[in-house]
Amino acid sequence: MSAFFDAWHYDGKSAVRRKVEVQIIGAQFFLLETERRHGPFAFSDIEYVTHKDDADVYGLKGTDGWRLMLSGPVPTDLNAMLPARRNYGGWVDRLGFGKAAVAFTVASAAAVAVVLLSPQWLAPLIPSSVNEKLGDALVGDFGGRFCSTPAGDAALKKLVASLDANPDDLQVEVAKIDMINAVALPGGKVILFDGLVKQARSPDEVAGVLAHEIGHVREKHVMQALLRQMGLAVVLGGIDGNSGALVNNMLSMSYSRESEAEADAHSMKALGGANISPIGTASFFDRLSEMDGSARSKASDNGIAGYMSSHPLSRSRKDAFEKSIVKGKNYKPALTPAEWTELKTMCTQDRKAKSGFGFDFN
Amino acid sequence: MNDDLSQRHSAFRFHGSWLEFARIAFPNLLLTIVTLGIYRFWATTREREYLWSKTDFIDERLEWTGKGMELFVGFIMAFLLIGLPLIVIQLISQGLIFRGEAILAAAMTLMMFLLLFYLTGVAYFRALRYRLSRTYWRGIRGGSDDPGFQYGVAYMWKSVMGWLPIFLGVPWSMISLWNDRWNAMSFGPHRFSATAEWKPLMKRYLLFYLVPFLVFIGAVVFGISMAASGGTPDALGSTGMAVGAIFAIVAVLSFYLFLPLAALAYYSKYFRLAVGGLRLHNLEFDFRARAPDWILFFLANMAIVICTLGIGYIFMPYRNWKFFVDHMEAYGEINIDDLTQSETVVAKHGEGLLDAFDVGAI
Numbered sequence: 001m002s003a004f005f006d007a008w009h010y011d012g013k014s015a016v017r018r019k020v021e022v023q024i025i026g027a028q029f030f031l032l033e034t035e036r037r038h039g040p041f042a043f044s045d046i047e048y049v050t051h052k053d054d055a056d057v058y059g060l061k062g063t064d065g066w067r068l069m070l071s072g073p074v075p076t077d078l079n080a081m082l083p084a085r086r087n088y089g090g091w092v093d094r095l096g097f098g099k100a101a102v103a104f105t106v107a108s109a110a111a112v113a114v115v116l117l118s119p120q121w122l123a124p125l126i127p128s129s130v131n132e133k134l135g136d137a138l139v140g141d142f143g144g145r146f147c148s149t150p151a152g153d154a155a156l157k158k159l160v161a162s163l164d165a166n167p168d169d170l171q172v173e174v175a176k177i178d179m180i181n182a183v184a185l186p187g188g189k190v191i192l193f194d195g196l197v198k199q200a201r202s203p204d205e206v207a208g209v210l211a212h213e214i215g216h217v218r219e220k221h222v223m224q225a226l227l228r229q230m231g232l233a234v235v236l237g238g239i240d241g242n243s244g245a246l247v248n249n250m251l252s253m254s255y256s257r258e259s260e261a262e263a264d265a266h267s268m269k270a271l272g273g274a275n276i277s278p279i280g281t282a283s284f285f286d287r288l289s290e291m292d293g294s295a296r297s298k299a300s301d302n303g304i305a306g307y308m309s310s311h312p313l314s315r316s317r318k319d320a321f322e323k324s325i326v327k328g329k330n331y332k333p334a335l336t337p338a339e340w341t342e343l344k345t346m347c348t349q350d351r352k353a354k355s356g357f358g359f360d361f362n
Numbered sequence: 363m364n365d366d367l368s369q370r371h372s373a374f375r376f377h378g379s380w381l382e383f384a385r386i387a388f389p390n391l392l393l394t395i396v397t398l399g400i401y402r403f404w405a406t407t408r409e410r411e412y413l414w415s416k417t418d419f420i421d422e423r424l425e426w427t428g429k430g431m432e433l434f435v436g437f438i439m440a441f442l443l444i445g446l447p448l449i450v451i452q453l454i455s456q457g458l459i460f461r462g463e464a465i466l467a468a469a470m471t472l473m474m475f476l477l478l479f480y481l482t483g484v485a486y487f488r489a490l491r492y493r494l495s496r497t498y499w500r501g502i503r504g505g506s507d508d509p510g511f512q513y514g515v516a517y518m519w520k521s522v523m524g525w526l527p528i529f530l531g532v533p534w535s536m537i538s539l540w541n542d543r544w545n546a547m548s549f550g551p552h553r554f555s556a557t558a559e560w561k562p563l564m565k566r567y568l569l570f571y572l573v574p575f576l577v578f579i580g581a582v583v584f585g586i587s588m589a590a591s592g593g594t595p596d597a598l599g600s601t602g603m604a605v606g607a608i609f610a611i612v613a614v615l616s617f618y619l620f621l622p623l624a625a626l627a628y629y630s631k632y633f634r635l636a637v638g639g640l641r642l643h644n645l646e647f648d649f650r651a652r653a654p655d656w657i658l659f660f661l662a663n664m665a666i667v668i669c670t671l672g673i674g675y676i677f678m679p680y681r682n683w684k685f686f687v688d689h690m691e692a693y694g695e696i697n698i699d700d701l702t703q704s705e706t707v708v709a710k711h712g713e714g715l716l717d718a719f720d721v722g723a724i
């Protein structure tokens with residue numbers, strides 16, 4: 001800090017530096033050079049620009065590059081007329097650093113909480129027509145990969161009707177894709193992949209998986225996940241790249257685990273209501289989870305990895321299905337042997353349905 | 363430090379201290395975390411205000427007048443006008459793949475890629491323009507009246523031309539684009555002229571370019587000599603094994619050590635040539651850092667980040683700027699009376715949407 005008050009001026013028109021004195025006249029001032037007078041300028045047009053070493057730098061609204069630089073002890077009458085210094089930026093300077101940090105933390109936590117919790121309430125409010133349009137937009141007719149035979153369709157319809165009270169809002173299809181997977185989509189769409197149906201050892205196994213996907217539909221999980229993802233993308237959009245994506249993934253993962261548990265619970269209830277034994281579903285999980293590393297990597301060619309990646313297979317899931325068995329209950333098979341054969345061979349019989357996935361053109 | 367000797371006659375001097383910078387960087391980090399990243403635009407602005415204000419050009423400090431709000435609004439606009447459409451296009455193309463319209467999906471993805479490629483070029487141009495228009499010296503600033511849309515086209519075709527001849531055109535495209543960018547810029551009433559040449563850069567580039575080939579050729583020669591020496595692999599014995607192990611280590615080192623070193627050596631030459639070709643009226647510029655300076659600088663940066671478990675990362679803007687200013691040199695003379703205000707437009711946010719892509723400009 002220099003001990004003396006100094007004022008320098010750039011007029012913004014040329015780079016000439018001028019040593020000046022500030023002459024205050026009411027709400028205005030002049031800048032006096034030895035042989036020239038600049039001004040008058042209104043104090044209300046003065047804005048704080050920056051701090052430069054030992055000087056505060058002020059600008060003039062509307063005049064590009066106009067600068068008044070004051071160093072040393074600024075006279076009190078002048079100081080009273082000048083705008084406040086800016087340090088962190090508007091809000092933080094007004095609140096003070098500590099209070100602002102706390103306020104921002106609370107606001108951020110609230111924003112994240114709203115984004116995480118509101119989809120549960122918002123998803124059911126979205127009209128079913130929007131859901132259907134979205135589902136159509138996403139898959140349409142799945143590139144002609146849906147299989148259909150009269151007997152197979154009837155078997156599938158019977159299975160759905162036994163598992164759900166309002167089968168008419170559901171659109172369940174079997175797709176001619178050799179992957180062990182099943183997906184629920186907005187608009188009540190459930191797609192069972194043919195690979196899953198083919199490897200199932202009983203209709204009960206298919207019933208359990210199907211009821212699980214119907215659970216996703218009934219609990220509006222897909223719409224919730226979509227809303228949550230969009231919300232997180234906006235809220236965490238400020239965090240750059242990788243760390244934002246990481247936080248986002250972790251948050252959505254924990255929610256997807258919750259959804260899986262809900263869908264499993266829905267499935268067990270539906271199976272119980274339809275008098276179908278949950279033992280089939282349990283053994284399906286068992287077969288998948290018992291594959292060791294080598295079998296799994298070989299199996300990934302057949303797409304088992306598909307179902308595993310969206311549905312982590314833990315022992316606890318299998319155990320839950322086993323526990324839901326009611327001793328002495330008179331379970332019946334989900335489908336008759338004839339119906340089961342029709343469903344299983346539906347995609348082989350339907351020669352019109354296209355097979356394969358993605359970029360496969362034959 | 364030999365700063366005094368080498369910098370006494372330099373037109374550029376940096377007076378900052380990392381302790382002062384820490385007092386800006388740590389609160390910035392805290393505020394950035396509690397605002398989920400949103401504060402980072404103001405954080406960048408505060409850091410630049412400090413770094414610029416501690417940088418002397420001849421006899422006056424630089425001034426950074428950019429605003430955090432400008433960057434923030436620009437980011438929001440970029441998200442709404444580019445980020446959101448990209449997400450929608452991605453969703454649609456995914457739906458198209460599901461429907462088997464793979465060619466259409468590929469076309470849309472290609473369009474998206476080309477658009478991003480073009481905007482990246484425009485963004486580089488705009489970032490430089492933004493920085494010059496917010497940098498004041500003696501009340502005078504820089505800028506450009508060129509919106510950079512043509513530069514975006516040049517960026518696309520020159521980059522592709524650089525890649526086409528098995529990447530041998532990269533030095534040409536980098537220098538040529540640098541010249542294109544700077545020839546469109548001005549400071550005060552004077553236009554920059556950039557006449558850097560690319561041919562002197564080729565030797566360094568070939569050094570970098572050939573490292574992988576040399577390693578590969580070495581491997582082949584080694585293999586042949588091993589085969590010629592008559593031994594089948596299992597008959598080589600322990601000496602053969604040891605030689606093989608040493609060779610493997612050398613090969614790995616070449617990739618992880620020589621390749622980055624060669625890249626730095628190339629970049630140092632590129633930057634020296636590029637800055638050396640710059641002229642502003644009667645001023646000529648020079649960048650004195652040579653390959654060893656760059657290598658030391660990089661190793662020190664890595665050491666700082668690693669030893670502080672990543673927290674040292676917040677000092678990188680300080681270190682980068684200091685390295686840049688310490689090695690920057692200008693010759694010639696400035697006539698202060700001639701240096702009048704820039705007539706270029708100051709892009710306000712909204713109008714200068716792409717100013718927001720504040721990618722590394724220099």
Ligand SMILES: [Zn+2]
Binds near residue numbers: 212259310311
């Ligand atoms: Zn599920």
